[in-house]
Amino acid sequence: MRIIIDGQRMPLQARVSKDILSMLKSMSKMLGWGIFYDAAKEVVYINSKSSSPPTPIPDRQTTAEPIESTRLLGKTVCIDPGHGGSDSGAVGPTGTMEKDNTLAISLLLRDRLEKNGATVLVTRDTDKDVSYANSSADEELGARVDIANESAADIFVSIHNDAFTNPSAAGTTTFHYGDAESARLAGHVQKCLIDELGTRDRGSRFASFYVIRYTDMPAILVEVAFISNPEEELLLASVDGRYKAAESIFAGIVKFFKV
Numbered sequence: 001m002r003i004i005i006d007g008q009r010m011p012l013q014a015r016v017s018k019d020i021l022s023m024l025k026s027m028s029k030m031l032g033w034g035i036f037y038d039a040a041k042e043v044v045y046i047n048s049k050s051s052s053p054p055t056p057i058p059d060r061q062t063t064a065e066p067i068e069s070t071r072l073l074g075k076t077v078c079i080d081p082g083h084g085g086s087d088s089g090a091v092g093p094t095g096t097m098e099k100d101n102t103l104a105i106s107l108l109l110r111d112r113l114e115k116n117g118a119t120v121l122v123t124r125d126t127d128k129d130v131s132y133a134n135s136s137a138d139e140e141l142g143a144r145v146d147i148a149n150e151s152a153a154d155i156f157v158s159i160h161n162d163a164f165t166n167p168s169a170a171g172t173t174t175f176h177y178g179d180a181e182s183a184r185l186a187g188h189v190q191k192c193l194i195d196e197l198g199t200r201d202r203g204s205r206f207a208s209f210y211v212i213r214y215t216d217m218p219a220i221l222v223e224v225a226f227i228s229n230p231e232e233e234l235l236l237a238s239v240d241g242r243y244k245a246a247e248s249i250f251a252g253i254v255k256f257f258k259v
């Protein structure tokens with residue numbers, strides 16, 4: 001949850017909490033401050049100058065400058081938000097869906113990469129099947145690989161959430177298909193994720209998933225955290241958790257390119 005007072009973002013990170021929210025609301029009422037809570041973005045806007053509710057600031061302005069650097073100029077990254085459309089992916093204990101988490105993280109990651117000069121392709125940028133509505137799992141995976149290979153991207157990053165029948169299973173894993181460059185990319189991204197999210201390190205490991213096996217460029221599949229674990233489900237569904245995940249994958253990519 002972010003708190004923005006008079007257009008200034010407070011340097012405070014907190015999980016969304018009804019207690020904090022009702023405290024802020026009663027405080028604002030007492031002081032005659034305007035308050036507006038944007039539930040979808042988990043942002044509290046406060047206007048200390050008048051009691052009228054503040055107007056939310058558009059997204060782009062609350063994040064960063066349009067251009068941060070040109071260090072990824074000339075690099076093309078293909079991001080694959082796992083699942084989508086008719087395929088929800090795994091579903092968390094409170095009903096959150098993997099396909100929503102992977103899309104949100106992917107779009108934040110795209111934004112970071114583009115702000116640093118990279119060309120970014122996404123296999124989907126809305127909640128849809130990549131090939132066509134209600135396509136089979138095989139067709140979906142094939143369509144994702146085709147987009148990557150036709151784009152001649154330098155790297156391919158598929159983003160997923162892990163799930164297991166035992167809700168205590170937890171942690172982060174980054175998979176690669178064994179070639180040296182994919183393993184190096186996986187190692188950087190995995191380390192950055194663990195450092196930033198503080199999740200259990202399940203390692204960067206070999207796996208023979210279709211999308212990392214048949215893509216022509218260094219390719220990884222990131223299992224950010226377990227959506228089946230109640231605590232990690234919250235992490236994956238929260239704005240802060242998604243920002244942190246995107247930021248770490250970005251940092252790992254920068255390290256891979258040595259820029």
Ligand SMILES: [Zn+2]
Pocket residue numbers: 082083089090098160161
């Ligand atoms: Zn998945």
